[in-house]
Amino acid sequence: xxxxxxxxxxxxxxxxxxxxxxxxxxxxxxxxxxxxxxxxxxxxxxxxxxxxxxxxxxxxxxxxxxxxxxxxxxxxxxxxxxxxxxxxxxxxxxxxxxxxxxxxxxxxxxxxxxx
Amino acid sequence: xxxxxxxxxxxxxxxxxxxxxxxxxxxxxxxxxxxxxxxxxxxxxxxxxxxxxxxxxxxxxxxxxxxxxxxxxxxxxxxxxxxxxxxxxxxxxxxxxxxxxxxxxxxxxxxxxxxxxxxxxxxxxxxxxxxxxxxxxxxxxxxxxxxxxxxxxxxxxxxxxxxxxxxxxxxxxxxxxxxxxxxxxxxxxxxxxxxxxxxxxxxxxxxxxxxxxxxxxxxxxxxxxxxxxxxxxx
Numbered sequence: 001x002x003x004x005x006x007x008x009x010x011x012x013x014x015x016x017x018x019x020x021x022x023x024x025x026x027x028x029x030x031x032x033x034x035x036x037x038x039x040x041x042x043x044x045x046x047x048x049x050x051x052x053x054x055x056x057x058x059x060x061x062x063x064x065x066x067x068x069x070x071x072x073x074x075x076x077x078x079x080x081x082x083x084x085x086x087x088x089x090x091x092x093x094x095x096x097x098x099x100x101x102x103x104x105x106x107x108x109x110x111x112x113x114x115x
Numbered sequence: 116x117x118x119x120x121x122x123x124x125x126x127x128x129x130x131x132x133x134x135x136x137x138x139x140x141x142x143x144x145x146x147x148x149x150x151x152x153x154x155x156x157x158x159x160x161x162x163x164x165x166x167x168x169x170x171x172x173x174x175x176x177x178x179x180x181x182x183x184x185x186x187x188x189x190x191x192x193x194x195x196x197x198x199x200x201x202x203x204x205x206x207x208x209x210x211x212x213x214x215x216x217x218x219x220x221x222x223x224x225x226x227x228x229x230x231x232x233x234x235x236x237x238x239x240x241x242x243x244x245x246x247x248x249x250x251x252x253x254x255x256x257x258x259x260x261x262x263x264x265x266x267x268x269x270x271x272x273x274x275x276x277x278x279x280x281x282x283x284x285x286x287x288x289x290x291x292x293x294x295x296x297x298x299x300x301x302x303x304x305x306x307x308x309x310x311x312x313x314x315x316x317x318x319x320x321x322x323x324x325x326x327x328x329x330x331x332x333x334x335x336x337x338x339x340x341x342x343x344x345x346x347x348x349x
Contacts, residue, residue, distance in 0.1 A: 012314055
């Protein structure tokens, strides 16, 4: 057993599952958006705002945002533990990644509920 | 034929280098790479490499031949030689002791970690622990591993984290004991593997499968371990 305190769930199987489930959520979200673009006769500010004003779309977008954060955390953590062998550099890299993801998440919530 | 051999003697050389040696290959015969190393040894007796059974059983002569890991004793020249040139290097990712001889310590440490022996907490029977034919069949494709390290040293995940990732060879053996009906330590074994490194560093690129000289499939075994961990955790 290799101890690891900076991974998302401190468990290999948890991180693995999060990576797969978040990938499915992101795939469904982006396929939906592509479908929306493809089947809308025109995209105006009102139509776009109308879509994101609906409760279900806010929840769906928030879910995709959370999935993006978790997916990116697991991915970037894996990259950092593969290639960054200096502990201090690795921790700074992970902290910057985690901070960036947190900012994007809060910013996303602000945008979604500020409409 | 031109054979380029990786040379490094830490007592004499400041850095490793490639030595080009012209070898006369007898015509009409498809020599094994180990035979060519024998011819090289006649030209330059200082070249160091490991060998023992010379028939793919002991796993001593794992080498990197024209970029591909394999056992020198069962790799015919016709399979690896390109443009009439052969480049022989030690197995990648492990520290070189001298020339083609690598330090397998890290590889064996990972093997030791998975407890490669039966663990059974029930009283031993008078003669032996019996197993049904079906249960015995489950060990096929797993027990044949000869620990040559060709797979683990072809795996980038093992190159980056040889101290944490068990590697394809160790995980193939881990599954061999997880699936053994006579072993009663399945839960403890799985608990030891449930961290982000030991099993989950495998990215499924299947280098291990493509180089295994015994035709085994560590990626499949790793997939089974992952499923067992998933079932246990959900």
